[in-house]
Amino acid sequence: MKMRKVRKDALDLFVAVLPRFGEVLAPVRRGAGWAFAPPRRWSEVDLAYPRTLLPPKKILLPPHERMLRFRKGEGYEDLLAEAGKPVVLFGVHPYDILGISILDRVFGSGRFPDPYYAARRRNTTVVGVDFTPDALHFCPSMNADWVESGFDLFLSDIGDHYLVMVGTSRGDDIVELSGCLLEDITAADVAEYKHRSAQRRASYATEVEIGDLPGILEMEYGSKVWEELGDRCLSCGACTAVCPTCYCFDVYDEDDLAAPTGTRGRTWDSCLFASHARVAGGENFRARRSARVKFRFYHKQRGFVAEYGRPSCVGCGRCSAVCPAGIDIVQVIRAIRDEDGHARAGS
Amino acid sequence: MLALEANPYLPLPARIVRIQRMTPGHNVYQLRLADPPAGGAWRHRPGQFVELSVVGVGECPISISSSPTRAGILELCVRSAGRVTDALHHLGTHDVVGVRGPYGNGFPVEAMEGQDLLLVAGGLGMAPLRSLLGYALDQRERFGRITLLYGARTPQDMLFREELFSLRDVEGVDVLLTVDRDPSGTWPHAVGLLPDLLRQIQVLPARTYAAVVGPPVVYRFVLGELLRLGFKKDRILMSLERRMKCGVGKCGHCTVGYKYTCLDGPIFTYWDVINLPEVV
Numbered sequence: 001m002k003m004r005k006v007r008k009d010a011l012d013l014f015v016a017v018l019p020r021f022g023e024v025l026a027p028v029r030r031g032a033g034w035a036f037a038p039p040r041r042w043s044e045v046d047l048a049y050p051r052t053l054l055p056p057k058k059i060l061l062p063p064h065e066r067m068l069r070f071r072k073g074e075g076y077e078d079l080l081a082e083a084g085k086p087v088v089l090f091g092v093h094p095y096d097i098l099g100i101s102i103l104d105r106v107f108g109s110g111r112f113p114d115p116y117y118a119a120r121r122r123n124t125t126v127v128g129v130d131f132t133p134d135a136l137h138f139c140p141s142m143n144a145d146w147v148e149s150g151f152d153l154f155l156s157d158i159g160d161h162y163l164v165m166v167g168t169s170r171g172d173d174i175v176e177l178s179g180c181l182l183e184d185i186t187a188a189d190v191a192e193y194k195h196r197s198a199q200r201r202a203s204y205a206t207e208v209e210i211g212d213l214p215g216i217l218e219m220e221y222g223s224k225v226w227e228e229l230g231d232r233c234l235s236c237g238a239c240t241a242v243c244p245t246c247y248c249f250d251v252y253d254e255d256d257l258a259a260p261t262g263t264r265g266r267t268w269d270s271c272l273f274a275s276h277a278r279v280a281g282g283e284n285f286r287a288r289r290s291a292r293v294k295f296r297f298y299h300k301q302r303g304f305v306a307e308y309g310r311p312s313c314v315g316c317g318r319c320s321a322v323c324p325a326g327i328d329i330v331q332v333i334r335a336i337r338d339e340d341g342h343a344r345a346g347s
Numbered sequence: 348m349l350a351l352e353a354n355p356y357l358p359l360p361a362r363i364v365r366i367q368r369m370t371p372g373h374n375v376y377q378l379r380l381a382d383p384p385a386g387g388a389w390r391h392r393p394g395q396f397v398e399l400s401v402v403g404v405g406e407c408p409i410s411i412s413s414s415p416t417r418a419g420i421l422e423l424c425v426r427s428a429g430r431v432t433d434a435l436h437h438l439g440t441h442d443v444v445g446v447r448g449p450y451g452n453g454f455p456v457e458a459m460e461g462q463d464l465l466l467v468a469g470g471l472g473m474a475p476l477r478s479l480l481g482y483a484l485d486q487r488e489r490f491g492r493i494t495l496l497y498g499a500r501t502p503q504d505m506l507f508r509e510e511l512f513s514l515r516d517v518e519g520v521d522v523l524l525t526v527d528r529d530p531s532g533t534w535p536h537a538v539g540l541l542p543d544l545l546r547q548i549q550v551l552p553a554r555t556y557a558a559v560v561g562p563p564v565v566y567r568f569v570l571g572e573l574l575r576l577g578f579k580k581d582r583i584l585m586s587l588e589r590r591m592k593c594g595v596g597k598c599g600h601c602t603v604g605y606k607y608t609c610l611d612g613p614i615f616t617y618w619d620v621i622n623l624p625e626v627v
Contacts, residue, residue, distance in 0.1 A: 112595035248599030303605030
């Protein structure tokens with residue numbers, strides 16, 4: 001992989017070329033948190049952010065997306081052209097890049113690639129950056145603390161400079177345009193990178209073992225833990241909204257006022273909502289809240305592993321941060337593993 | 348695939364060419380694509396489904412009732428049970444709907460060739476099984492004995508009634524019909540549950556594929572009886588009903604355990620089903 005470095009105090013000059021690749025969205029302060037948003041000034045961009053409220057998913061799979069136009073008596077035409085706006089996501093953490101790669105596998109490949117997602121993904125430039133974990137991050141447990149692909153450029157803090165990894169041809173275009181700002185890396189830079197990388201890995205405070213989790217989840221399908229969680233969960237869906245890999249959507253038709261035309265769109269849905277597994281006629285395969293909470297954990301940590309070879313969790317800690325009932329994914333996994341200090345006889 | 352359409356979410360316009368009133372609440376719609384794709388006819392497998400759109404109302408999954416052996420014909424047996432299907436029941440012939448598909452795995456008809464077939468349908472479960480039945484009847488030489496057990500609530504609720512009556516005299520085909528109750532008292536066939544019918548028939552489980560489709564209650568009672576008769580779990584096929592909103596493995600609504608009903612199903616073996624949580 002091509003490597004360069006850029007002086008930190010030259011970063012604002014470096015990013016000046018980015019608007020040529022699309023609208024730049026970067027981590028900026030929003031209320032008590034951070035969001036990927038267009039910065040009004042570069043000084044607004046906070047590269048020391050712990051996590052944004054919403055993950056990059058909001059760009060690739062927008063909360064509401066128009067898919068088709070329809071005319072009664074005639075039929076449908078697609079609105080794919082609306083999905084083509086170029087975007088530069090700047091300052092994306094490795095776990096969120098992995099989150100995008102997981103969405104790529106679900107939406108971008110297989111028998112039926114999703115053309116709306118594919119168009120947005122094609123038009124999205126990703127510039128990654130490393131970060132200092134807080135108490136909620138458990139990325140190494142999900143093998144998500146480091147990525148080798150999924151970005152166009154990746155910036156690693158090595159003191160006065162950022163080391164710049166060039167992941168794609170488009171990333172190289174950015175580097176070429178920035179020309180004289182970039183320098184070759186030295187042996188000392190590599191040593192500094194390795195030192196900081198080891199330090200960062202050692203600084204994760206939260207860890208959970210998932211190697212044998214799929215099997216344990218199979219055995220604990222009837223565990224009381226799910227009932228307890230069902231009693232606490234409010235079915236609000238906040239965890240699924242902020243999850244970088246939760247992709248369930250609902251489809252709706254919307255009539256135009258006083259016209260035989262309208263729009264078919266899709267909107268984020270949640271497996272925690274009572275309607276998620278309800279079919280016509282009223283049968284609901286997950287009518288109980290405990291069944292829905294359990295489903296979310298099984299799909300992330302068991303089902304997705306069977307289908308794609310890894311959990312669809314990247315250890316970002318967002319779901320634990322936003323849950324109004326205080327449900328914490330790490331504590332749930334520990335409880336299922338009997339590592340939470342509670343003996344649970346007969347579970 | 349239906350068409351070389353890059354956008355799998357884009358329904359193709361189809362015209363309703365015939366509506367057959369089946370029972371109060373159930374109609375069979377025969378559709379014809381307004382612009383047939385280059386390949387011409389639908390190429391579906393028995394057991395597959397389509398996403399049906401009523402323009403301006405919405406979209407829902409409907410299993411295909413016609414056999415792929417009848418080229419150019421697409422029949423959907425639809426119960427009025429929700430927003431989209433209610434709206435469909437207000438449409439008439441010549442009206443335009445949207446369809447995309449066919450989706451799902453369908454029955455493993457290649458593996459079923461040369462074997463006897465035991466079809467067990469409850470209620471609307473007859474809709475997908477009619478596709479398989481038609482497929483086997485149209486290629487009679489490829490299949491052994493065909494036994495159909497079909498249960499409905501009352502005689503009036505029985506789908507494809509006349510068609511099934513007409514099979515009574517066909518060599519090598521047994522049709523056993525039953526109803527839960529017979530308010531009119533004129534039903535000439537059985538009154539009772541499907542498992543009772545199962546006990547009356549002769550099957551050779553080692554050379555038979557059983558295909559069971561119905562509401563959850565049918566699975567609960569029929570599967571145990573099939574095992575008792577000696578059926579192996581991978582020779583019992585079931586079609587699962589889920590909320591397959593997108594049909595293409597994206598929207599997440601039809602996930603069962605780690606399978607998508609729309610991609611990996613809707614046809615599963617009983618062995619698959621045992622290994623998936625919360626199935627029936």
